[in-house]
Amino acid sequence: MNELKKLENGEIHTLDPRWELVQRVAASTGFRKAARVRDFLLYVCERALEQHTDEITEQQVGTHVFGRPADYNPGDDNVVRAQARVLRTKLEQYFASAEGHTERIVITIPKGTYVPVFEPRPAAVSILEHPPVVAPPSASPRFSAAVLTLSVLAALLTAACVWLVTDRAGSRTNRTSGSASFTAFWDAVMSNDQQTVIVASDHIYGLLQEAAGTPIPLSEYLSGDYQTQAKKLSEASGLEAIIPGFSQLHLTGLYSVTDVGLLIGLRPQAAARAKVSSARYLHMQDFNASNAILIGTQHTNPWVELFNRNLNFQFEWDFASKDNYCLNRSPRAGEQSQYRSSLSGATRIVYGGLAFVPTLTRRGNALLISGTTMAASEISTGFIANEKLCRPFLERLMKESGGKLPYFEVLLKTTSVAGQASLPEVVAYRTIAQ
Numbered sequence: 001m002n003e004l005k006k007l008e009n010g011e012i013h014t015l016d017p018r019w020e021l022v023q024r025v026a027a028s029t030g031f032r033k034a035a036r037v038r039d040f041l042l043y044v045c046e047r048a049l050e051q052h053t054d055e056i057t058e059q060q061v062g063t064h065v066f067g068r069p070a071d072y073n074p075g076d077d078n079v080v081r082a083q084a085r086v087l088r089t090k091l092e093q094y095f096a097s098a099e100g101h102t103e104r105i106v107i108t109i110p111k112g113t114y115v116p117v118f119e120p121r122p123a124a125v126s127i128l129e130h131p132p133v134v135a136p137p138s139a140s141p142r143f144s145a146a147v148l149t150l151s152v153l154a155a156l157l158t159a160a161c162v163w164l165v166t167d168r169a170g171s172r173t174n175r176t177s178g179s180a181s182f183t184a185f186w187d188a189v190m191s192n193d194q195q196t197v198i199v200a201s202d203h204i205y206g207l208l209q210e211a212a213g214t215p216i217p218l219s220e221y222l223s224g225d226y227q228t229q230a231k232k233l234s235e236a237s238g239l240e241a242i243i244p245g246f247s248q249l250h251l252t253g254l255y256s257v258t259d260v261g262l263l264i265g266l267r268p269q270a271a272a273r274a275k276v277s278s279a280r281y282l283h284m285q286d287f288n289a290s291n292a293i294l295i296g297t298q299h300t301n302p303w304v305e306l307f308n309r310n311l312n313f314q315f316e317w318d319f320a321s322k323d324n325y326c327l328n329r330s331p332r333a334g335e336q337s338q339y340r341s342s343l344s345g346a347t348r349i350v351y352g353g354l355a356f357v358p359t360l361t362r363r364g365n366a367l368l369i370s371g372t373t374m375a376a377s378e379i380s381t382g383f384i385a386n387e388k389l390c391r392p393f394l395e396r397l398m399k400e401s402g403g404k405l406p407y408f409e410v411l412l413k414t415t416s417v418a419g420q421a422s423l424p425e426v427v428a429y430r431t432i433a434q
Contacts, residue, residue: 016224017248018118019049021105028099030090037087039065041116044109048116049224053285056115084114104248117281120248181394182387184405189291189356189367190263190270197286198263199303200256201296202279204230204249206317209299211237213319218302222283250278255374256295259381263293266385279303287359292366296377297324306360307368312430313353313411315370324372326351326411328428335428339411341372348416352380352424355409357432365407379414383424393426400431407432 022045025031031038043065047055058080062068066079074080088109094100095107108117190196208230209216220226230247234240240247264271275286279301287306298304299317308314314327326339339351355368367384371377383389398405410429415422 016049017227018105019045019224021103021107021118022046022049024103025091025094025100025107028094028097030093030097034086034090036066037083037090040083040087041091044114045107045116051222051283051285053115053283056113058114061114080114084109104245119281120250179387179391179395181398181405182391184398185356185384185390185394186267188365188405189293190267190274191291192270192273194273194291194364195289196270196274196291196293197282198260198274198276198293199279199282199295199301200252200260200276201300202302203251203253203300204247205279205302206300207239208233208247209317210319210322211239215298215317216302218305221279221302250280252278253296253300253374255378258378259295259369262381262385287364287366288361289363290359291364292359294366294368295381297370299324304368304370307355307357307366310357310432311355311368311409313355313409313428315353315372324370326353326372328411332428339372339413339427341376346417350376350379350414350416351427352376352383352412352414353409354380354384354412357407357409376412376414379424380412383412389423393429397429397431407434 022042026038026042031041040061043061044056047053058074059070059072061080062072062074062077063070066083068077068079088111091107091109095103103121105118105120108119109115110117205216205221211233227247231240234247243249260276264274275290277286282303287303292303294301294304294307296304297315297317298308299315312329314329315324316327317324323341325341328335328337328339331337341348341350343349351372353368353370355366355370357366357368358364359366369377369380369384371380393410394405397408400406408429408431411427412424413427414424
């Protein structure tokens with residue numbers, strides 16, 4: 001997508017809708033007579049949008065906003081904490097007021113941090129305020145069907161999230177236990193003393209790439225110009241006509257939600273420190289000292305790009321056939337160069353993938369969950385979360401590596417007949433040098 005451009009010199013693009021929103025909030029009635037709180041808002045938002053979240057600390061805010069000396073002790077001076085409470089209240093009041101109730105994006109500053117979060121209003125609200133209209137003749141029927149499917153998924157996700165919360169207590173009995181290999185793996189992916197970032201897929205991103213007919217790299221996805229150019233692309237493709245505000249929606253697959261529920265139930269103590277997020281609202285810094293679980297292929301989860309270039313089994317999107325396939329970069333004897341889903345009568349074959357790799361800083365570990373279909377991704381999660389299924393494979397890896405669990409990637413295959421899926425089988429795997 002050529003019109004998506006990177007930020008120049010690390011500065012905020014003046015047309016970034018998030019920065020325009022910040023300007024409107026700062027000029028609103030509630031902030032007009034609260035100069036220091038307004039400066040607080042402008043400072044943290046500017047730093048966040050320029051991707052300098054390392055500068056959004058209590059010490060830095062105290063120095064740059066409230067004029068404290070660089071060596072002042074925040075423990076003795078709570079000005080930042082006190083004004084942060086005021087700022088959170090004023091933000092809530094703005095978005096609930098007549099001035100801000102129509103904003104498509106909402107700014108929040110979660111407790112425990114001063115880093116602002118920019119999130120669309122819930123998809124259900126946007127759809128109610130702007131009912132879907134019939135697509136014009138120029139709009140692609142494929143996109144119409146896809147958007148209607150995503151709209152249904154948005155409703156299903158609400159119920160699924162309710163289930164995820166209420167089911168956590170009942171899931172505590174499913175925590176890891178037993179074999180050393182299984183416990184070692186999950187201790188490395190979701191440890192009790194380290195945060196794990198769980199990244200859900202972004203299906204709007206996938207559809208925009210289909211509309212562009214070309215991949216959108218992570219660098220453009222993170223640029224301040226992305227939202228503006230994504231809107232232009234959705235308008236040109238007819239997606240915006242089907243659902244106004246389409247490019248600003250945040251929709252994920254139901255499989256992402258069920259995967260998150262399964263993982264949280266598997267490791268409830270570690271889950272207390274987990275951060276579940278849309279791919280859209282993460283920064284590189286979120287991966288610096290955390291473990292990570294990325295759900296989806298690079299087509300719907302751009303963060304996979306950070307790791308995909310070093311993997312042998314790469315799940316790619318075929319723009320001609322409109323589906324995912326697995327590329328085997330270095331086939332061994334008996335292996336295929338590509339693995340694609342196939343359907344023959346009532347028999348369907350799909351492929352899932354798992355990759356256990358170090359993060360870029362090597363201060364944590366990452367688990368990538370992929371598949372040629374959404375069902376295949378779920379099967380991959382089900383395999384690695386089920387001790388009986390994955391223990392033989394993990395024990396084989398440890399035996400081959402002298403008793404230590406190595407980093408690895410594995411390709412799985414499942415055959416379903418008349419909708420009844422067989423147990424996943426390991427097609428091929430690779431160990432990755434430490």
